[in-house]
Amino acid sequence: MTYSGTVKVGGPADVHELADLMISKVAVGPMDNNAYLLRCRTTGEQLLIDAAAEPKTLLALVGGDSIASVVTTHRHPDHWQALAEVVAATGARTYAGRYDAEGIGVPTDVPVEDGDTIRVGRVELTARRLVGHTPGSIALVYDDPHGHPHVFTGDCLFPGGVGNTHGDAEAFASLLGDVEAKLFDVLPDETWVYPGHGDDTSLGAERPGLPEWRERGW
Numbered sequence: 001m002t003y004s005g006t007v008k009v010g011g012p013a014d015v016h017e018l019a020d021l022m023i024s025k026v027a028v029g030p031m032d033n034n035a036y037l038l039r040c041r042t043t044g045e046q047l048l049i050d051a052a053a054e055p056k057t058l059l060a061l062v063g064g065d066s067i068a069s070v071v072t073t074h075r076h077p078d079h080w081q082a083l084a085e086v087v088a089a090t091g092a093r094t095y096a097g098r099y100d101a102e103g104i105g106v107p108t109d110v111p112v113e114d115g116d117t118i119r120v121g122r123v124e125l126t127a128r129r130l131v132g133h134t135p136g137s138i139a140l141v142y143d144d145p146h147g148h149p150h151v152f153t154g155d156c157l158f159p160g161g162v163g164n165t166h167g168d169a170e171a172f173a174s175l176l177g178d179v180e181a182k183l184f185d186v187l188p189d190e191t192w193v194y195p196g197h198g199d200d201t202s203l204g205a206e207r208p209g210l211p212e213w214r215e216r217g218w
Contacts, residue, residue, distance in 0.1 A: 005200030029053025040121025073154025099136030132175025
């Protein structure tokens with residue numbers, strides 16, 4: 001089946017099969033959060049991005065092989081409501097941006113800095129701190145050696161714009177600046193974007209909108 005990136009709460013996961021990594025996307029909870037299960041195809045090790053809600057749904061997605069780690073993209077509660085139950089069931093290590101860890105209701109085992117590497121089996125993900133939606137939001141970049149990059153952006157980048165900065169001009173300028181410098185300026189148009197809510201996109205699809213986003217201020 002061709003991966004579309006379109007999922008709905010209560011529906012099945014959509015699976016993106018790459019050469020070294022399988023990415024399963026599922027929507028959970030009242031705010032239609034996306035959670036992503038990453039599985040190294042060589043070792044079978046698994047990592048979950050955002051244990052947002054519905055722990056039973058997430059644990060069913062994880063299956064019998066369990067998970068080694070959970071990465072929380074940022075401190076907003078809709079992205080970690082199921083974290084305590086998922087960690088209790090799996091014993092997974094927890095990762096989050098250093099500057100958001102204090103706002104997450106489950107202790108962070110590994111505080112993450114900009115540029116840090118997070119591994120799932122033999123696959124490496126690079127964390128990029130994007131400041132503005134929250135102080136310590138992180139995106140995770142997988143530079144696929146067999147194809148184009150993939151980036152999990154939490155609530156920092158969506159189809160049509162950056163994340164909500166609640167009318168704070170300074171926060172918006174910071175977020176857009178980081179998204180441009182750390183994603184658009186260094187990654188190709190083919191880069192696949194997996195956001196924290198809604199459908200996927202690509203940097204190429206969003207790049208023409210950057211001047212409009214800056215002008216409108218959100």
